[in-house]
Amino acid sequence: MGDSKFCTNCGAKTQPEDVFCESCGQKLEAREPFREPFPERPKKKGNSGVIAVVALLVIVIFGGAYWFFSQKGENDNIADQPNQNADSSNQNSEASNEGTGETQQTEPASSQLDLTKARTYLSTPGYKSTFFVNYPDGMAGVVERFSGRGPNANEGVIVSEVEVVRENGEDYGYGFHYVTRQDGSYYILDSTPFEIYPHLKDDLSIGKTWSYEDEVFGDIVWTVMDMGVDLDLGFEKFSNCLVVKEDNQAAGFVTIAYYAPGSGMIYSTDASGNNDYYKMTAKEQIGTEQAESQIVKWCPNYLEIKDDRTQ
Structure with a gap:
């Protein structure tokens, strides 16, 4: 990049x-410069330029929650999204097997899912996903996401994720951890293990909102725009997706994020649907041990993570 x-x-x-x-x-x-609304986080490596890129990748994963750049003419209404299957009644996610024409179901049937629960939309441990990211400031590249749990991790951590980006021939990773509470799921960045942020709320329904309040930088408000949506990303069709609008009121910036059961966030775009920010391009099962090794490698604080933080 x-x-x-x-x-x-x-x-x-x-x-x-x-x-x-x-x-x-x-x-x-x-292009507008990127400004981070929260205080600078501790740097784990000496290359400050690379760390800034890695931090930005994590920010994109969360739908642009911490982006402080402005964009004129933003449309708060969801336009028709590219590659979205208009028939959201199809309850099976199918992927074509190359060369055979056969299809396979890649997630549980809808009867086994509680689409109102935040935990439904967390990643399943033991998977590696590849994404193409395309930032509004012009940077673009490929990111690999590993979902797993570190050995002897606190039982309160449901799943940990690591984003890995290659810069000048060297890999750099950045990790975060998900916990659940009575009202939904929250995430904790490995680099700032004593801070916790809201992810998704339980009792999900169209129109449900929640927010993160910050007296200095302004509020971030999330709104459920749709549920049970089918999304075709080319390599795979994802069913029962949750569609959430994230409004960073301090920045005046809006993103639309798609969460798939068992896969986490799979796609993020601007509010008009014309610009893809974060798009899954491949997903493979790698096993819990390989995923675990990535958590150990890139999350030095994973053993300290537990749900004793205050929002």
């Missing part, structure tokens, strides 16, 4: 100083 950006019209790579795309002539939009 670097300072280059991409033309929103043809996708050609451009440079920060370019005013017009050399490929198609499209006028390029000016």
Whole structure:
């Protein structure tokens, strides 16, 4: 990842100083600098530039909750999303087996799921997922997400996730952990193990809202926009997705995130549906031991994580 950006019209790579795309002539939009609303977090490695990129990747996972950049003309209403299956009544998620034309069910039948529970939309341990990220500031790249539990982790931790990005031929990871409470699920960043943030609430229904209040930086408000939605990401169809709008009121920025049962967040876009920020492109079962090794490698505080934090 670097300072280059991409033309929103043809996708050609451009440079920060370019005013017009050399490929198609499209006028390029000016980029806003990224500002993090919370105090700087402890750095685990000496390369501050790489750590900033890794932290940004984690921010994107949470739907842009901590982005402080503005975007004009944001539409708060959900437009028709790309690749979304209009028939949300299909209760089976099927993926085509390459070369055979056969299909397989990749998640439990809807009768086995409680779509009103936040825990339903957490990742299942033992999986590796690949994502393509495309930031509004022009950075783009591939991220790998590992879902698992560290050995002897506190029983209150339902699942831990690690995001790994390659920078200049070297891998860097950033971890976070999910716990559940009576009102829903929360997450704790491994780098700041004594802070906890809301993830999803229980008793989910269309129109349900919850928020994170910050006297300094302003509130973040989440709203359930739809439920039971089918989403086709090309390599796999995900059914029973939860669609959540995240409104960072301090920044005036809105994102739409899709959560799939057993897979966590699989897709994030701007409110208009025209710009993909975070999109799953592959998912494979790797086993709990391999996933566990990633948690140990990238989460030095995982043994200290338990649900004794205050929001």
